[in-house]
Amino acid sequence: MIPPMIEAQKNRREILGGAAGAAAATLWPRAIRAQAAPRIVIVGGGFAGASCARALREADARLAITLVEAQHTYTAPPLSNGVLGGTRTLAQQQFGYDKIAAAGITVAIATATTVDAQAHSVTLSTGDKLRYDRLVVAPGIALRFDAIPGYSAAAAAQLPHAWTSDGTQIDLLRRQLEAMDDGGLVAIVAPVNPSRCPPGPYERASMIAHYLKTKKPRSKVVILDSKDTFTMQELFLKAWKELYPGLLEWKSLSSGGNVASIDIAKKTIETDFDNYTFAVANVIPPQIAGPIAKLAGVADRTGWCPIDPVTFESLQQKNIHVIGDAALAGAMPKSAFAGSVEGKLCAAAIAALLVDKKPAVPKLVSNCYSVVAPDYAISIAGVYHPVNGEYVDVEGSGGVSPLDAPAALRAQEAKFADAWFRTNTAEIFG
Numbered sequence: 001m002i003p004p005m006i007e008a009q010k011n012r013r014e015i016l017g018g019a020a021g022a023a024a025a026t027l028w029p030r031a032i033r034a035q036a037a038p039r040i041v042i043v044g045g046g047f048a049g050a051s052c053a054r055a056l057r058e059a060d061a062r063l064a065i066t067l068v069e070a071q072h073t074y075t076a077p078p079l080s081n082g083v084l085g086g087t088r089t090l091a092q093q094q095f096g097y098d099k100i101a102a103a104g105i106t107v108a109i110a111t112a113t114t115v116d117a118q119a120h121s122v123t124l125s126t127g128d129k130l131r132y133d134r135l136v137v138a139p140g141i142a143l144r145f146d147a148i149p150g151y152s153a154a155a156a157a158q159l160p161h162a163w164t165s166d167g168t169q170i171d172l173l174r175r176q177l178e179a180m181d182d183g184g185l186v187a188i189v190a191p192v193n194p195s196r197c198p199p200g201p202y203e204r205a206s207m208i209a210h211y212l213k214t215k216k217p218r219s220k221v222v223i224l225d226s227k228d229t230f231t232m233q234e235l236f237l238k239a240w241k242e243l244y245p246g247l248l249e250w251k252s253l254s255s256g257g258n259v260a261s262i263d264i265a266k267k268t269i270e271t272d273f274d275n276y277t278f279a280v281a282n283v284i285p286p287q288i289a290g291p292i293a294k295l296a297g298v299a300d301r302t303g304w305c306p307i308d309p310v311t312f313e314s315l316q317q318k319n320i321h322v323i324g325d326a327a328l329a330g331a332m333p334k335s336a337f338a339g340s341v342e343g344k345l346c347a348a349a350i351a352a353l354l355v356d357k358k359p360a361v362p363k364l365v366s367n368c369y370s371v372v373a374p375d376y377a378i379s380i381a382g383v384y385h386p387v388n389g390e391y392v393d394v395e396g397s398g399g400v401s402p403l404d405a406p407a408a409l410r411a412q413e414a415k416f417a418d419a420w421f422r423t424n425t426a427e428i429f430g
């Protein structure tokens with residue numbers, strides 16, 4: 001396995017050193033020199049967009065950077081399953097934008113409603129229009145509410161998805177778990193790929209099982225899955241057998257996990273084979289890139305955004321870059337770890353492009369932890385590089401935690417997960 005912190009720090013030094021050096025040494029092209037400073041607008045202040053804004057600021061103090069974010073408070077999804085397990089508070093997941101503004105980035109709390117790629121402008125819900133030389137689109141995901149009969153955006157107020165950076169959803173799910181009677185069933189509907197954080201639904205099932213085991217031991221969790229396999233499957237199945245025997249059941253696609261419909265009034269979920277009556281249901285629908293991607297013309301027919309893997313520039317619109325979960329980045333997982341590295345790489349590429357330099361071909365690291373119980377975490381790591389226009393695994397790199405490992409290693413990984421979260425969020429939001 002890769003020591004993630006060291007790789008990330010090495011990456012950061014290489015990226016920022018290179019970008020800052022390039023910008024300081026060279027003048028901008030004539031067209032841009034005519035205006036006060038190149039204008040970079042970033043839509044979306046999550047792991048990808050906010051990280052890109054910080055890296056651009058460090059790369060060149062002269063850039064005029066505006067970060068457009070719809071919410072005053074960002075609720076970070078990584079480790080948020082701990083809120084459901086009772087091991088973390090919602091406050092530990094939440095971050096504001098004051099420090100980003102204090103770093104010299106203009107923060108606009110508003111929704112970007114349209115992009116005019118010809119006129120190089122973004123219109124905000126406030127009515128303001130922002131002109132850009134380069135636009136970075138980092139809106140994360142949109143949930144396909146129409147994909148499951150009986151479920152809808154309105155239904156999420158009763159059957160939370162808790163899958164975005166909207167903190168009210170995770171809070172609602174936590175309150176529903178606290179209010180349910182002992183002996184009830186918690187149903188988790190897991191989405192098809194590609195989706196945000198592939199191990200996330202299984203980490204969530206684990207943390208909910210932990211809560212039930214300690215507070216409501218006659219209750220059960222069932223995962224109704226649209227897939228037959230999932231990431232770190234062997235590790236999860238082994239952990240569940242050890243930690244939550246009889247408490248957590250996984251129904252794969254071929255064993256009847258696929259959800260046909262949901263009846264909210266009757267509190268039932270119908271699958272291909274069975275009917276489940278739930279006390280609490282967490283429905284995670286299939287996903288596409290956030291709506292602004294389509295409006296900007298950077299999403300393709302899949303709903304995701306094809307990019308040049310070196311510059312993260314859209315293959316569909318010039319001068320617009322797409323990073324984070326919204327991007328179609330080949331083998332790269334849709335993770336916060338990857339999104340924040342993409343933010344830095346994209347910043348370095350933009351800094352280079354602004355001075356007519358060729359951006360360096362990147363190598364990209366992702367390391368994703370899943371916390372299965374308070375002192376028990378597992379992880380998957382990967383290193384990726386662009387080949388023939390898309391990210392593929394660097395041969396022989398990456399891997400998952402060992403299947404047979406002493407408790408001390410699992411406990412150490414839980415500490416690493418916490419350390420990664422604290423370091424990364426401090427770097428971006430601190």
Ligand SMILES: Cc1cc2nc3c(=O)[nH]c(=O)nc-3n(C[C@H](O)[C@H](O)[C@H](O)COP(=O)(O)OP(=O)(O)OC[C@H]3O[C@@H](n4cnc5c(N)ncnc54)[C@H](O)[C@@H]3O)c2cc1C
Nearest residue numbers: 044046047048070077078112139140197324325335336337
């Ligand atoms: C339960 C769960 C657990 C996870 N665990 C991990 C983990 O352990 N490790 C890991 O690496 N990853 C994890 N992830 C995945 C991680 O959260 C995502 O990959 C990451 O948040 C993606 O970052 P992003 O910036 O692309 O999108 P987001 O974090 O969703 O940020 C996008 C931001 O853009 C804003 N926005 C969208 N549209 C507009 C608009 N039009 N105008 C203005 N603002 C807009 C949104 O408000 C949002 O704040 C987890 C995810 C979940 C759901």
